[in-house]
Amino acid sequence: MFPHDEPVDPPLVGMNPERVIDVVRLFRRQHRRGRFPGGQLAVRRHGRLVIDEAVGLARGHGGRDGQAEPQEVTSTTLFPCFSAGKAVLAIAIAICEQRRLLSVDDPIVKHFPEFAAPSDDPKARITILDVLTHRGGILMRDFCQRLEDWPDWDKVVAAMVAAKPTHRRGTLAYHPLEYGWLLAEVVQRATGEPFPAWLRREIAEPCELPRLRFGCEAEDVDTVARPYWLGAPDGLIAGLQAASMFEEVATRPELATAFIPGAGLVTDAATLAGFYAMLVGGGVARSGERVLDLDVVRRYTTRHVMGWDRTNSAPIALGRGFFLGTLGPSLYGWWNTGSAFGHAGAFCTLGFADHATGLAVGIVTNGNKNPADLVMRMAPIGQALRAACQ
Numbered sequence: 001m002f003p004h005d006e007p008v009d010p011p012l013v014g015m016n017p018e019r020v021i022d023v024v025r026l027f028r029r030q031h032r033r034g035r036f037p038g039g040q041l042a043v044r045r046h047g048r049l050v051i052d053e054a055v056g057l058a059r060g061h062g063g064r065d066g067q068a069e070p071q072e073v074t075s076t077t078l079f080p081c082f083s084a085g086k087a088v089l090a091i092a093i094a095i096c097e098q099r100r101l102l103s104v105d106d107p108i109v110k111h112f113p114e115f116a117a118p119s120d121d122p123k124a125r126i127t128i129l130d131v132l133t134h135r136g137g138i139l140m141r142d143f144c145q146r147l148e149d150w151p152d153w154d155k156v157v158a159a160m161v162a163a164k165p166t167h168r169r170g171t172l173a174y175h176p177l178e179y180g181w182l183l184a185e186v187v188q189r190a191t192g193e194p195f196p197a198w199l200r201r202e203i204a205e206p207c208e209l210p211r212l213r214f215g216c217e218a219e220d221v222d223t224v225a226r227p228y229w230l231g232a233p234d235g236l237i238a239g240l241q242a243a244s245m246f247e248e249v250a251t252r253p254e255l256a257t258a259f260i261p262g263a264g265l266v267t268d269a270a271t272l273a274g275f276y277a278m279l280v281g282g283g284v285a286r287s288g289e290r291v292l293d294l295d296v297v298r299r300y301t302t303r304h305v306m307g308w309d310r311t312n313s314a315p316i317a318l319g320r321g322f323f324l325g326t327l328g329p330s331l332y333g334w335w336n337t338g339s340a341f342g343h344a345g346a347f348c349t350l351g352f353a354d355h356a357t358g359l360a361v362g363i364v365t366n367g368n369k370n371p372a373d374l375v376m377r378m379a380p381i382g383q384a385l386r387a388a389c390q
Helices: 017-032 083-098 128-132 153-162 178-191 195-204 242-251 269-280 294-300 371-388
Strands: 038-045 048-059 079-082 265-267 305-309 314-318 340-345 349-354 359-365
Touching: 017 038, 017 048, 017 371, 038 269, 048 269, 079 083, 079 242, 079 340, 079 349, 079 359, 083 128, 083 178, 083 195, 083 265, 083 269, 083 294, 083 340, 083 349, 128 178, 153 178, 178 195, 269 349, 269 359, 340 371, 349 371, 359 371
Parallel strands: none
Antiparallel strands: 038 048, 038 359, 079 265, 305 314, 340 349, 349 359
């Protein structure tokens, strides 16, 4: 059943079968060499499933989590996908914009007045587009370290209201959690509906992707793949202690089940690939239902800004909520990936599509090390997939 339908023979979608096998072998080789304990790889081209691979352990790796029996990954195992969900937030904003519920040029305060009450407050000028392109300047570092408060949306809203700008508006600085909190609240104010319910009705159901969601059900907490920190013990991401944060978000029940829109996507690789298949298909779901107009998809997946990210000290190219490929090395390959768009999750997950080839890809693992390791794992797979397209 979609998105885990039967994979088709690669030639039916214009892919070289030997090179497709090489992609699967590459993914398996990364696992054998200890790059991640377990993972999934799902690939669609022109909407048809070509690869739906699962390998390794979801839980019980090295006896680190007290798992009595190691739990093997299947193609339907749920994984914490962290920031890969930011792309879902971007499309939620796109749908609201298409329906004229908002404009990305609107100041956040137009929909969320408490965010900046005084008219001379610098926050009053921050727009939805600023947040979509990580140029809003709001980095709530103190609140981001209070994981116990994340499930309480009233506390989240209060923290956004109290937040002071870290950077001047327009400064390119990745918003690890603030992006999700701010955009989700804007969508909730614009639609008058809780974001999870709106997401289910407006995106997940039309796309036949019931597992496209933030947080898991309480009964699934003990079966969701556990993320493992494989990097340095003092590893940081955006100034936060990554080593403990990644594992806590996915293993503490109150966090694993919470709505954490900037970092709480819980899904599988086939669902990610299905989401991107809708986008690279011009905004049309498999059923034929139009979720988003083609020109809106193109607008959100075309470069809007490129520069030096002050948060992660790295160059980035962005559309509206999507990381874009470049002429040189990127997450999507070693060169000439400008037609690719997507979003990573922590240092373990990548969902992307490529306008030039019609590929839609979900790569989901449970091993986290550092940004360089993420690129060194993902780029060869993206490169090999594009080479497999005839």
